[in-house]
Amino acid sequence: MSLPDRNNPYSFNPFLEWRSKVDYYADDHFLQKMVRAFAGEEAEEVDREAREFSRKASFRWRDFAERIATPERRPYMMHYDGHKNRIDRIVRPYEIEMMEKEVFSEALFSQSTSPWTRFVKLAILSQNSEAGVLCPLACTWGLVALLEKYADTPETLRILAHARDGIDGDFAIGAQFVSEIQGGSDVPANLLEAAQEGGAWRLYGNKFFCSAAHADYAVVTAKPQGSERVGLFVVPMWLPGDKDKEKRNGYTIDRLKWKLGTVELPTAEITFQGALAYPVGPLDRGVANVVGIVLTLSRLVVGIGMSSGMLRGLRECRKYAEFRTAFGLPIASFPMAAWQLEKHERLARRSVAGCFKLYRDFIALPGGLAPGLTTDEPLEIKRKRFDVRQLVMLQKITTAADANDMSRLGISVFGGHGVMEDFSSFPRMLRDGLVNELWEGPRNVLLTQMHRDFQRVAEWYPASECVASILRGADPGIIEGFAGEIEELLSVPHLFEMNARTLEVCERWDDFCARLFHAYQDLALAEAEAGPQQEEKRVEEPARG
Ligand SMILES: Cc1cc2nc3c(=O)[nH]c(=O)nc-3n(C[C@H](O)[C@H](O)[C@H](O)COP(=O)(O)OP(=O)(O)OC[C@H]3O[C@@H](n4cnc5c(N)ncnc54)[C@H](O)[C@@H]3O)c2cc1C
Structure with a gap:
C-alpha cells in the first residue's frame, strides 16, 4: 500500500541505464559459448573479432538504428532535380548512410573474412533489428555468391570485385529484384523481358518489390525474348561514371512502398526501359x-x-x-x-x-x-x-x-x-x-x-x-x-x-x-x-x- 505523493518519483532510468550499457557479444556468455562450441579451431579469432565488432554494433550503430526508426525519417524519393533532370534520388537519413558505409567496410563477403567471422558479425548486427542495412547485406551476399560461380566477363568480374573486396575503399551494395505485380512466389510467371540489342542485353517491364532500391547492382530475373524460361541478369543501377551525375541505367523508380515493417529500407516499384543487363549463368536456369x-x-x-x-x-x-x-x-x-x-x-x-x-x-x-x-x-x-x-x-x-x-x-x-x-x-x-x-x-x-x-x-x-x-x-x-x-x-x-x-x-x-x-x-x-x-x-x- 502507498500514501499519495504529488511528486511521483517513479523512473525507468535504472532499466534504461542497464540497457544502454549492454554489449551484445561481450556480455552474452551464451553467444560466446556457441562460438566455442561450433567455430572449431577458429573460435578464438572469431571471438576476438566479434568483441571488436560488437563494440560498434551495440552502441554507435544501435543508436543510429534507433534514430532512423521514426516515421519522419523514412526514406523518400526526389524524382527530379531543380533542372528538370529525372534523377530518382532516394533520400535517406545521414545515420543510415554512415552505418551502411561502416558496416560494408567490414568486407564481410571478402575471401579475407572467414565464414565464421562473417556469420557471427551478421548475428551481432541483427540485434539492432534494423533491415535498412541487413537486407542490403543479405542481397550483396547473394550477388557475390552468384558472381563467384558465374562471372566470366570483364564487366561481371568488376562487379564481383566491387561487391566482394571493394574498389578504392568503396564496397558495392547489392539488391535482388524478382517479384512482379502478378506474383512473387511464382517466379516462372515473371514477365519482365530481356531483349538482345546490338550485342547487349536490355530489360523492359516492371518489378513490383525492389528492396535496397538504393543499391549499386541488382540481380534481376527476366525472360529472354521468345523464351518461356526465366534467366538471371545483373543490372548496374548506374553505368560507370553516371552515379555522380545521378543518371540511372535505363529505368525509373516509380515510387517507394509504404510498409508496416522494415521501414528504414527503401522498397520500390521500378520500370525498366532498356536497362543494360549482364546475363549470369545459363539463361534457362535462372x-x-x-x-x-x-x-x-x-x-x-x-x-x-x-x-x-x-x-x-x-x-x-x-x-x-x-x-x-x-x-x-x-x-x-x-x-x-x-x-x-x-x-x-x-x-x-x-x-x-x-x-x-x-x-x-x-x-x-x-x-x-x-x-x-x-x-x-x-x-x-x-x-x-x-x-x-x-x-x-x-x-x-x-x-x-x-x-x-x-x-x-x-x-x-x-x-x-x-x-x-x-x-x-x-x-x-x-x-x-x-x-x-x-x-x-x-x-x-x-x-x-x-x-x-x-x-x-x-x-x-x-x-x-x-x-x-x-x-x-x-x-x-x-x-x-x-x-x-x-x-x-x-x-x-x-x-x-x-x-x-x-x-x-x-x-x-x-x-x-x-x-x-x-x-x-x-x-x-x-x-x-x-x-x-x-x-x-x-x-x-x-x-x-
Ligand atoms: C517489405 C517487403 C520487401 C520485399 N522486397 C523484395 C525484393 O527486394 N525483391 C523481390 O523480388 N521481392 C521482394 N518482396 C516480395 C516478396 O518476396 C513477396 O511478397 C513474396 O515472395 C510473396 O509473393 P507475393 O507477395 O506476390 O504473394 P503471392 O505469391 O501472391 O502469395 C500469396 C499467398 O499465397 C501463398 N502461395 C503462393 N503460392 C503458393 C503455393 N505454391 N503453395 C501454397 N501457397 C502458396 C503464399 O504463401 C502467400 O500466403 C518483398 C516483400 C516485402 C513484404
Whole structure:
C-alpha cells in the first residue's frame, strides 16, 4: 500500500541505464559459448573479432538504428532535380548512410573474412533489428555468391570485385529484384523481358518489390525474348561514371512502398526501359540459380537475424521483469510470467544453437551452394546438399514464427509500454518480424516446396533417411517416430489437389515441419551444452560504459 505523493518519483532510468550499457557479444556468455562450441579451431579469432565488432554494433550503430526508426525519417524519393533532370534520388537519413558505409567496410563477403567471422558479425548486427542495412547485406551476399560461380566477363568480374573486396575503399551494395505485380512466389510467371540489342542485353517491364532500391547492382530475373524460361541478369543501377551525375541505367523508380515493417529500407516499384543487363549463368536456369543461391542465402540471413534477435528480446524481457514491480512484486516473480520467460529462454537458445549448427553444415558444402536439387557429385554430397537446402527453409519459417512469439512476449511483459514505439524496440521487432515471415518465401510456399522436394528426390534419398541424417545423434525412438510420420505425409503425392485427405496432410505437414526443426535445434543445443564446459552467466550488470 502507498500514501499519495504529488511528486511521483517513479523512473525507468535504472532499466534504461542497464540497457544502454549492454554489449551484445561481450556480455552474452551464451553467444560466446556457441562460438566455442561450433567455430572449431577458429573460435578464438572469431571471438576476438566479434568483441571488436560488437563494440560498434551495440552502441554507435544501435543508436543510429534507433534514430532512423521514426516515421519522419523514412526514406523518400526526389524524382527530379531543380533542372528538370529525372534523377530518382532516394533520400535517406545521414545515420543510415554512415552505418551502411561502416558496416560494408567490414568486407564481410571478402575471401579475407572467414565464414565464421562473417556469420557471427551478421548475428551481432541483427540485434539492432534494423533491415535498412541487413537486407542490403543479405542481397550483396547473394550477388557475390552468384558472381563467384558465374562471372566470366570483364564487366561481371568488376562487379564481383566491387561487391566482394571493394574498389578504392568503396564496397558495392547489392539488391535482388524478382517479384512482379502478378506474383512473387511464382517466379516462372515473371514477365519482365530481356531483349538482345546490338550485342547487349536490355530489360523492359516492371518489378513490383525492389528492396535496397538504393543499391549499386541488382540481380534481376527476366525472360529472354521468345523464351518461356526465366534467366538471371545483373543490372548496374548506374553505368560507370553516371552515379555522380545521378543518371540511372535505363529505368525509373516509380515510387517507394509504404510498409508496416522494415521501414528504414527503401522498397520500390521500378520500370525498366532498356536497362543494360549482364546475363549470369545459363539463361534457362535462372529460377534454379536465384532460388538455389540468392534466395537460399537470404533465407539463411533471415534465420540468423531472427534467432540472434531473440537473444536481445529475451535479455531485455528478463531485465525489465526484474526491474518492474506490480503489487509490490517484480513481474518476474509472478508464476505466469516466470513460465513464459523460461519457455522463451529455451526457444531463443535452441534457435541460436540450431543456427550455428546449420551454418557449420552450410560452410562445409564443397564449392558452396549449387542450383537445383541434384548435381553430378557423389551421392553422399548430394544428400548433404539436400539436407542443408531443407534445413535452410525449415529454419526460415520456424525462427521467423518463434521470433515473433518472442516479440509478443516482450510486448506483453512490458505491458502498455510494450506497444510504445519509443519505449523499446519490441514494436519494431514485431513489425519487421512479420515481413521476415513473408519475404524470401512465405511459409506456405516453403512448406509446399519442401513437400515437393522430398517427392522429387525419393529415388536417391528416401525421406526417412533424410530425417535420420538431420536428427543424427538423437534418441533412436525419436528418429523412428519422425521417419514414420514423414513417409506417411509424403504418401500424398502433392499438396495441390483440394480434397479432405490433402487438407488433413497440409495441417499435419505444417506442424510436422516445426517439430522436426525444433528437434534439430534441441540436438544443437545439447551438442553445445556438452561442448567445452565453462561457467555461463546471463547478462548482469555490465561494467563498461
Ligand atoms: C517489405 C517487403 C520487401 C520485399 N522486397 C523484395 C525484393 O527486394 N525483391 C523481390 O523480388 N521481392 C521482394 N518482396 C516480395 C516478396 O518476396 C513477396 O511478397 C513474396 O515472395 C510473396 O509473393 P507475393 O507477395 O506476390 O504473394 P503471392 O505469391 O501472391 O502469395 C500469396 C499467398 O499465397 C501463398 N502461395 C503462393 N503460392 C503458393 C503455393 N505454391 N503453395 C501454397 N501457397 C502458396 C503464399 O504463401 C502467400 O500466403 C518483398 C516483400 C516485402 C513484404
